[in-house]
Amino acid sequence: MSASAPGRPHPAAPASRALAGARPRTFWLDPDVVGHDVPEAAPALEGAERAELAVVGGGFSGLWSALIAKERDPGRDVVLLEARTAGWAASGRNGGFCAASLTHGHGNGAERWPEEIAELERLGRQNLDAIEDTLRRHGIDCEFERTGELAVATEPWQVDDLADTAAALRGLGQRVRTLTGAQTRALVDSPTYLGGLLDPDGVAMVHPAKLVWGLREACLRLGVRIYENSPVRGIRREHGGLRLQLRTGSVLAERVAWGSGAFPGPLRRIRHYVAPVYDYALVTEPLTAEQLASIGWQGRQGLSDSGNRFHYYRLTADNRVLWGGYDVVYHYGGRVRPAYDQNPETFHRLAGNFFATFPQLEGLSFTHSWGGVIDTSSRFCAFFGTAFGGRLAYAAGYTGLGVGATRFGAQVMLDRLDGADTERTRLKLVRSRPVPFPPEPLRYAGIELTKRSLAAADRNGGRRNLWLRTLDAVGMGIDS
Ligand SMILES: Cc1cc2nc3c(=O)[nH]c(=O)nc-3n(C[C@H](O)[C@H](O)[C@H](O)COP(=O)(O)OP(=O)(O)OC[C@H]3O[C@@H](n4cnc5c(N)ncnc54)[C@H](O)[C@@H]3O)c2cc1C
Numbered sequence: 319m320s321a322s323a324p325g326r327p328h329p330a331a332p333a334s335r336a337l338a339g340a341r342p343r344t345f346w347l348d349p350d351v352v353g354h355d356v357p358e359a360a361p362a363l364e365g366a367e368r369a370e371l372a373v374v375g376g377g378f379s380g381l382w383s384a385l386i387a388k389e390r391d392p393g394r395d396v397v398l399l400e401a402r403t404a405g406w407a408a409s410g411r412n413g414g415f416c417a418a419s420l421t422h423g424h425g426n427g428a429e430r431w432p433e434e435i436a437e438l439e440r441l442g443r444q445n446l447d448a449i450e451d452t453l454r455r456h457g458i459d460c461e462f463e464r465t466g467e468l469a470v471a472t473e474p475w476q477v478d479d480l481a482d483t484a485a486a487l488r489g490l491g492q493r494v495r496t497l498t499g500a501q502t503r504a505l506v507d508s509p510t511y512l513g514g515l516l517d518p519d520g521v522a523m524v525h526p527a528k529l530v531w532g533l534r535e536a537c538l539r540l541g542v543r544i545y546e547n548s549p550v551r552g553i554r555r556e557h558g559g560l561r562l563q564l565r566t567g568s569v570l571a572e573r574v575a576w577g578s579g580a581f582p583g584p585l586r587r588i589r590h591y592v593a594p595v596y597d598y599a600l601v602t603e604p605l606t607a608e609q610l611a612s613i614g615w616q617g618r619q620g621l622s623d624s625g626n627r628f629h630y631y632r633l634t635a636d637n638r639v640l641w642g643g644y645d646v647v648y649h650y651g652g653r654v655r656p657a658y659d660q661n662p663e664t665f666h667r668l669a670g671n672f673f674a675t676f677p678q679l680e681g682l683s684f685t686h687s688w689g690g691v692i693d694t695s696s697r698f699c700a701f702f703g704t705a706f707g708g709r710l711a712y713a714a715g716y717t718g719l720g721v722g723a724t725r726f727g728a729q730v731m732l733d734r735l736d737g738a739d740t741e742r743t744r745l746k747l748v749r750s751r752p753v754p755f756p757p758e759p760l761r762y763a764g765i766e767l768t769k770r771s772l773a774a775a776d777r778n779g780g781r782r783n784l785w786l787r788t789l790d791a792v793g794m795g796i797d798s
Pocket of ligand 1: 376406412417551598599692723
């Protein structure tokens with residue numbers, strides 16, 4: 319998307335100044351900000367253990383799996399194994415948009431599963447309601463604010479797209495509203511806004527790290543044995559279940575729920591379906607009352623603009639602005655390195671677009687800059703499967719919208735491990751698979767070509783070139 323109005327240069331000088339003091343770390347995980355909320359690491363696994371259910375991964379996928387397993391059957395013996403510490407990866411460093419959508423937005427879901435989109439939207443709303451209920455029942459304070467989402471159009475073609483989306487959602491009984499430019503700017507004031515689509519309750523804002531830590535604590539209270547700094551290196555069948563092999567120990571588990579995000583590790587079969595793609599975010603210093611008044615934003619909605627390359631942004635509990643997205647970066651061979659968490663070029667672009675969107679905030683500084691990997695699948699939402707004769711279930715590929723959907727994915731994994739035939743397991747979404755990514759060098763070339771084509775579409779009134787139309791035709795098209 320072009321956040322700057324046509325012809326308006328990105329204000330590079332204020333961007334550089336604003337970034338000068340930004341700490342290269344995730345705002346949500348910064349101990350100087352969250353202080354005593356950061357939990358002490360659980361011990362690493364040593365020796366041989368047994369469990370009825372072993373959960374691999376201490377992100378949202380794993381934590382929801384362990385928690386729901388215990389809630390379904392409090393007597394079940396559950397172990398959770400995390401390679402580092404819970405929430406260090408995507409789950410602790412995302413934008414904190416906890417969305418009802420299970421399909422990375424209505425457009426993507428309706429395109430792929432038109433016959434079940436109504437059911438998917440209903441299940442997604444139920445899932446978000448259930449998350450809210452879980453937070454209440456377990457006393458998890460993660461700054462949950464069900465403020466909804468405001469999608470804004472910054473180019474004329476996006477106004478039409480938002481109107482189409484609104485009509486489709488209203489057809490499914492949802493209470494969304496289209497807004498004119500003036501109505502949009504009355505909610506949140508940017509000179510770039512030409513229109514908007516307000517979904518008043520389909521998205522909640524959360525502090526993602528506090529959500530991780532709250533779920534982790536709830537799991538511990540219910541008796542889940544959590545081991546951190548405990549990467550699983552191998553899986554093998556054994557009498558009585560699956561042996562998960564670690565460097566200093568092992569777990570013999572009757573069943574395994576695998577939620578490893580963008581890191582397939584020893585579960586080789588999901589490597590073809592997941593590409594680790596970097597996404598980046600900035601956080602500003604807290605806005606003063608005057609600065610906040612200059613943009614309005616009384617409803618504290620999560621915002622996103624509507625190009626193929628889009629920003630997502632929101633207020634934190636202490637009225638900073640989190641501003642992320644737009645650039646996505648894939649490294650050849652799917653390389654993931656700590657050094658890639660920082661990307662000065664992207665941070666400058668993001669900061670420039672921020673001041674183009676909110677020129678009234680010139681002079682504001684960014685305090686944090688970071689990135690993280692997204693487990694991208696070619697259908698832009700999760701896929702599900704089983705391995706080892708049904709003893710292991712996995713869910714991955716959430717592609718940037720997994721904060722809420724991972725709870726649904728956890729239920730799917732547990733349904734499958736229990737051999738249960740449910741409304742969820744009957745879904746085409748759950749039974750079908752994405753198109754696998756090709757091997758390198760085609761994978762890298764394909765992702766780069768797609769990125770360039772999406773940027774070109776944003777410059778050309780949304781018109782998709784031959785490459786994007788071909789991807790659409792083979793089921794790999796992205797519709798933001
Ligand atoms: C910058 C950024 C912004 C985002 N913004 C949003 C947003 O606003 N809204 C939204 O819905 N989504 C967003 N996302 C995506 C969202 O964060 C993810 O979809 C979600 O957190 C995925 O959770 P997960 O548990 O599947 O994966 P992860 O959080 O990656 O967790 C996987 C865990 O498994 C562990 N693991 C992996 N392999 C092993 C192994 N072999 N043994 C033991 N442990 C292992 C890892 O160490 C890791 O902790 C964003 C992501 C990023 C990076």
